[in-house]
Amino acid sequence: MSEPTDFFGKMKESLKGVLVGIILIPASFVIVFIASQREQASEVLEGAMPFEKAAEAAKEKKAVYMTGKLQAEPIGDGYLKPGPYLSINRTAQMYAYVSKEETKEVEKNGKKEKEPVYKCVEEWTSNPGKADDGKGCRDEGKSNPGQTLSDFSTGVTPSLIFDGKTWPMADSVGYTNMPGIDLSADKLSGSYTVDGSYLYTDSTCNTTSPRIGCERLSYSGTSYDPAGEYTALGTPGNGRIDGFVADSGDSYLRVGPGKVEQVMESLNTEDSIMTIVLFAASVLCLGIGLSMLVGPFLELIEYIPLIGGFGAGLIRVILFISAFVVMGLSFLLIEYWYLVLLLFVVGIIAAIVIAKKRKTAAA
Incomplete structure (x- = not known):
């Protein structure tokens, strides 16, 4: 039009x-x-008290912090070996034909108008099954092969090893300043090609020289160091750590690496950026x-x-x-x-x- x-x-x-x-x-x-x-986690959890003062914290309506090591069931996705991950999100992409619609300016009857121009380009897409479904690729008779890789998502809720005891956490736990997914060779289950932040199952495919039908995976998620020190801020009770309930009724349970000062600093930074x-x-x-x-x-x-x-x-x-x-x-x-x-x-x-x-x- x-x-x-x-x-x-x-x-x-x-x-x-x-x-x-x-x-x-x-x-x-x-x-x-x-x-x-807006209510911010850094403000709600400000002034959290150590576990030894949990009773006093309850009276003063303050959160409690506990510092220890994280423990969780190892998870993987078939390409990543089962390991210390809290969440894994995998997105599959294919180098495929993609229909595009652009406009160009033309002059008709002394008036300038814009009319559509249809093209079929080659690029990476996460939806190759529908990418070629357009006038551009249909006119050129180009279609994409079937996609063999798929998206994947999984996660696990950790426990905190504190003072020799295992404390399960509520599923609503949130994380701050945690490491992401590492695609180094020792973390992979096979000899895959890693180029930047992408994993290629076919060694002949890469970012610089892709061909139609090449597939790759990108990852996001959260991992942790089993030997590292982590602090949880919430409300412990009955052998588990639940979220601290603010005056608004919302629950806050946050975990991050290091002592409580480091976690609070990270939460403050996140909230400031969002503001x-x-x-x-x-x-x-x-x-x-x-x-x-x-x-x-x-x-x-x-x-x-x-x-x-x-x-x-x-x-x-x-x-x-x-x-x-x-x-x-x-x-x-x-x-x-x-x-x-x-x-x-x-x-x-x-x-x-x-x-x-x-x-x-x-x-």
């Missing part, structure tokens, strides 16, 4: 964008609210929303000689800078509302005092 790119066509599309902008602007404030007010990501998403939503809201105006500017695209682009930059400032102030107001309220009360009191002094001086 052709897409008109003349003035009236662009104005019509920009008017549609106004509706999207109206949705994105309030959505940005919802996101920044979540960024500033930054959410804040960036709110700025992006507001910036795009404002740009779409004034889209028709920007389209008009682009047709002004000399100013044109530069002027419209400059306005978009200003809108995104404004979005950053607005979201930054919103974050601070929501996060530190009590300070804002305090300053507001102090301001009112100061204004009243000054007014009384002036009245007294005038009398």
